[in-house]
Amino acid sequence: MSAQAKALQAKQQPESRWIDSIKVHAELIAAILSGVLILAGWLLDKNSIHSAAVASYLLAFIIGGFAKAKEGIEETIADKELNVEMLMIFAAVGSAIIGYWTEGAILIFIFALSGALETYTMNKSQKEISSLMEIQPEEAWLIRDGAEEKVHVSELAVGDLILVKPGERIPADGVIFKGQTTIDEAAITGESIPVSKQKDGEVFAGTVNITGSVYVEVTKPASDTLFQKIINLVQSAQSEKSPSQLFIEKFEGTYVKVVLITVGLMMFIPHFALGWSWTETFYRAMVLLVVASPCALVASIMPATLSAISNGARHGILFKGGMHLENLSNLKAIAFDKTGTLTKGKPEVTDMIVREGLPEQELLAAVASIESQSNHPLAQAVIRFAQKQNVSYSAPDQLEDVAGWGVKGVVNGKQWKVGKADFVGREAAFAFSGGKASELAASGKTTVFVEDEHGVAAVIALKDLIREDTKQALDLLHQEGIYTIMLTGDNETTARAIAKEAHLDTFIAECLPEHKVDQLKKLIKEHETVAMVGDGINDAPALATASIGIAMGEGSDVALETADIVLMKNDLPKIAEAIRLSKKMRRIVKQNVVFSIAVIMLLIISNFFQVLDLPFGVIGHEGSTILVILNGLRLLRS
Template sequence: MDAQVKALSNSTEQAIWLKKILPHAELIAALFSGVLILTGWLFDHNEIHTAAIVSYVAAFIIGGFSKAKEGIEATIEEKELNVEMLMIFAAVGSAIIGYWTEGAILIFIFAVSGALETYTMNKSQKEISALMEIQPEEALRVIDGSEERVHISELALDDIILVKPGERIPADGMITKGRTSIDEAAITGESIPVSKEVDGEVFAGTVNITGSIYIKVTKKSTESLFQKIIQLVQSAQSEKPPSQQFIEKFEGTYVKVVLAVVFLMMFVPHYALGWSWNETFYRAMVLLVVASPCALVSSIMPATLSAISNGARHGILFKGGVHLENLSHLKAIAFDKTGTLTRGKPEVTDVIVREDLDQTELLTVAASIESQSNHPLAQAVVRYAQKQQIAFSSPDHLEDVAGWGVKGQVNGKEWKIGKADFVGREEAFAFASGQAKELAATGKTTVFMADEHGVAAVIALKDLIREETKLALDLLRQEGIYTIMLTGDNEKTAKAIAEEAHLDSFIAECLPEHKVEHLKKLIEKHGTVAMVGDGINDAPALATANIGIAMGEGSDVALETADIVLMKNDLPKIAEAIRLSKKMKRIVKQNVIFSISVITLLIISNFFQVLDLPYGVIGHEGSTILVILNGLRLLK
C-alpha cells in the first residue's frame, strides 16, 4: 500500500512539474540550441570541424523544430508559403554555403523570438485565464437540512446551495435566505461591493463578503453569466479584425515576391555587379531573413488581444476585434432614454398640497391607495412615502378606472388619484396658480389627487437622469462624437431630458421601427454610428447601427444582442472604450510604420553589403519583439 501511495505521489508531482514546464518548452529548446551553438563554435575554434558541424546540426533541429513544424503544417493546410518557411530556407541556404554559425544563430534567434511571441500572446490573454481560474469547482448543496459538497456540474435547477462569508459563489441564482455584500468585480468590473438580500440575483464567480446566504440555482454551470463572459471574450480574441485579415492575405503574396527577388538575387549581382558566387548567395540568404514580414504580421493581433483583455477587466466586453476597430471611426451615437440615459424608474420630484391639508397625511392616503397598484407611477409614489418613513395601510375600498386612475376610500373618505381629466381638467391646471403646467413643461409627469372638496394635490414624477449621464456625454463631446436621443416620449419631455443631459439633439415619439429609420438616416449623414440601448426592446436598433452597445447590468439578452456590452450601466465606459480603440489604432499605426521602415533599412543595407547575417537576424527578430511589446502596452 505504501508503495502504491508513493508511486501515486510521484506521478502527481511529475504531472505538476510537466504542467509548469510545458508552457516554456519552446524557450527551453531555444536556449538549449544556443548552448549547442556555443559548443559548435568552441569545436570550430579548435579546428574539430566534424564535431562542430554535428553540434550545429543538433542546434538546427532542436531550436528550429517548433517553428519548422508550424510553418510546414500551415503551408500544407493553407497551400500558401509563410514567413516561417522563409526562415527555414535562409537557415538551410546558409549551411549549404558553409555559414554554419550564421545559419545556427539565425535558428537560435528565430526560436527565441518565437518563444517570446508565444509568451507575450499568452500574457495578453492573462485576464481571461484569471477569470477561468476563479470559478469554484465545488458547491455546498443543502438537501433536507443536511449539507453535501458536490462538483458544480452536479448542480440542478432549483437546488439550494449555502455560500459562507469569504467564499466565491459557484452558480447563478436567487437568494432565498440571508443578506450580504457581494464583490461583483469579476462580472461588472465594479470594485465597490453590492448589498444583496432575499430575492436578490447573484452570479457565479463573485465573492460573498459579509454574511452566509442560501441560494436557489437558476442556471446550469455551463450556462452561467460567468461562463458566457469567458466564452464571449475567448471568441472575440479568436476573431481577427479587418486590418489583420488584410495583412495575412498580403503575407502570402509578399512571401512569393520575396522568393522571386531572392532567386534573382542569386544570379543578377554576380553578372551585373561582379559579386562572387559565394557573396551573391550569401546576400540572397540575408535578403531572405530581413525581407520577411514577421514584424508587420505581428503589428496588429497582439495589440487587439491586449485591448480586448483590458476592456474585459474593466467591464467592457467586445464581441470581436472588428467592433473594437470600428469604434475608432465612430462619428455619432444614438441613445435610448429609459434605462440608458435615465434610471428607468420614475421618481417623485414635487408634491404640492392644498393649503388646508397636511402633506404627510396626504402622502399616507396616496401610498395606501397606490400600494394596491402595479403601475410604475403608483409604485413610485409608494417608494417615495417609504423613503419619507410614512406608515400606511390598505385602503377600505378601491376601484380601478382603466386609463384614467383609481378611486379609493381611506378612513371613510373618498379619494381620486389620476389624470387631470379624471379630477377635472380646468380645476387641475388652475390648482396652485397653474404650477402643474410649469411642472409638465419641464418634462415631468403630473398625477392629481382630489377629495370631495376638489383637487387636493398634484404629485410630479420624472424618470431621473443617471448621475453619470452628463459626465459621459461631455466626455463624448470631447472626443468629437455627435450625440442624439431617440425616445418614445412626447416633445416636451424629450426636450427637457435632452437639455438636462447635454445632448446635441433628440427625436421624440419614436416607436422601435422609427428608431431604425432614424438610425439609417444618421448613418447616411455621419458614417459610423453606434446605438446604445438596454439590449431588449432596442434590439432592432442595435442590429441596424454600425456598432450596437448594450447597457446590460450583466443581462443575458445584452450579451446576445449587442456588439459591445457594458456589464455595468456605466455610461462613461463608452468614452473609455472609444479612447481604448483610438489608442489601439495609434499603436497599430506605429507598429506598421516601424516594421516597414526596419525592413526597408535592412534590405538597403544588405544590398550595399554592409549588413551581415547575424545583424540582419537581430534587426529583423528584434523589430518583431518590439512591435509585440508595444501592443502589450494596451493591457495597462
C-alpha cells in the same frame, strides 16, 4: 474521497503543475537551449574543433527551429501557401549550405525567441480569462433530503438548493431562497464595493459570499452561467480577427511568393550583371531572404489587438471581436436609448405641492394607500417616496380603477381621486397653485393630480432621473468628437428637457422601438459609423442595425447575445474609455506597420549595396519583430 486518495492527489499536484509549467514555457526553453548550443558551437569553432562545432550548431537548428518549422510546414500543407516560417527555414538552411553555420543558427535562435515572445503575448492577453477560470468554483454544498452533500458543480440542476457559507465563492447562478449577506461581485461587474443581498436577490457564480450563510436556488446549469458566458465571449473575441489582421494575412501569402521569386533571381542576375562571385551572389540572396521576410509586419496587429481586448475585459468592457474594437476608432456618432441607459429606468417623485391647510403627511398616506394596490411604475414611485418619508399607510376601504384615467378610492371614510388632469378637471388642475403643473410639465416631469371632496388637493411630479454619471459620460464623448443623439418615446417637451440636462447634442422624440431602426439608418447615411447604446432587450433590432451595438445590460443574457460590445455595468463613461482604447490601438498598429516596412526597406537597400552582413540582417529583422510585439503589449497597461 478516501484519505489515501487525497494524499495521492496532493502528491501528484506539484508534479502536474511542474509539467504544465514546462509545456507553457516550452518555446522559451527551446530558444534558450538553442542559444547555449550556439555559444558552445562558437567556442568549439574558435578552438578549431570544427566537427563538434557543426554538430552543436546542427542541434541548435533542430531544437530552436523545430516548433516554427512544424508550424510553418503544417500551415503550408493546410493553406497550400508558403508563409513567413518557411522563408526563415529556407534562409537558415541556405546560410548553413554556404558555410555560415553561426549566422544560420543565430537566425533560428532569434526567430525562436521572437516566437516565444509572441506566445507569451498570447498567454498574457488571456491572463484575465485564466484568472477568471481559476476562481470558478468546482464544488458546491447541495441540500438533499435536509442534509448537506458536497458535489461537483456540473451535477447541479435548475431548482436545486445549495448552501453558500461565508468566505465561499457562489458556485452557480441563482436567487437567494433564505438568508441575507453581502457579496463581492468584482469578478462579474468590476465593482469593488460589496453588494447587500437578501431573499429573492439574484446572485452569480464566481462572486464571493462575504458575511452570512445563504441558501440559493439554482436558476441555471453550470454551462450556462453568466460567469461562463463572459469567459466564452472573451475567448471567442480573441480568436476573431480584425479587418486589418485579415488583410495582412492575405497580403502575407502574395508577399512571400514575391520574395521567393526575387531571391531566385538574385541568385543569378548579380553574378552576370554586376560581376559578383557565386558565393557573394548566393550570400546576398540569403541575406535578402532574411531581411525581406515580413515577420514584423505580420506581428504588427495581432498582439496589439489581443492586448486591447484583454485590457477591456479587465475593466468590464467586453469586445466580441477585433473587428468591433477596430471600428470603434472610426465612430462619428452615438445614439442612446433613454430609459435604463441615460436614465435610471425608474421614475421617482421629485416634487409634491399640497393645497394650503392640508397636512402633507395625511395626503401622502391617502395616496400611498390607494397606489399600494397598483403595479404601475408611477404608483410604485409614490409608494417608495412615502416609505422614504416614513409615512405609514393601510389598504383602502374601497377602490375603483378607471382605466386610462386614474383611480378612485376611499381611505378612512374620505373619497380621493388620483390620476390625470382630465380626471380631476383639466381647468382646475392647471389653475392649482398658480399653474405650477405647467411649469413642472415644461421641465420634463410627469404630473399626477390628487382630488378630495374640496377639489384639487395636490400635484405630484415624477421623473425618470438621469444617472449620476450620464453628464460626465457625454462630456467625455464630446471631447472625443462624438455627436450624441437620444432616441426616446417621450413627447417633445420631456425629451427636450432631458436632452438639455444630459448635455446631448440632439434628440428624436416620440420614437417607437420599430422606428429606431429607421432613424439609425438615416444617422448612418449622415455620419457613416454610428453606435447604438441600449439595454439589449427591446433595443435588439436597433443594436443589430447600428455599425456597433453597445449593450448596457448589467451583464444580462440578452445583452451578451445581442451587442458587439458589452459593458458589464451600466457605466456610461466606459464608452469613452473604450473609444480611447480603440484609438490607442490604431495608433500603435500604425506605428508598428510603418516601422516594420521602414526597417525592411532599409535592410533590403543596405544588402543590395553589400554593406549589410547576415548577422546584422538577422538582428535588424528579428529585432524589429520583437520591438513591434513589445509595442503591442503596451496596450495591456491601464
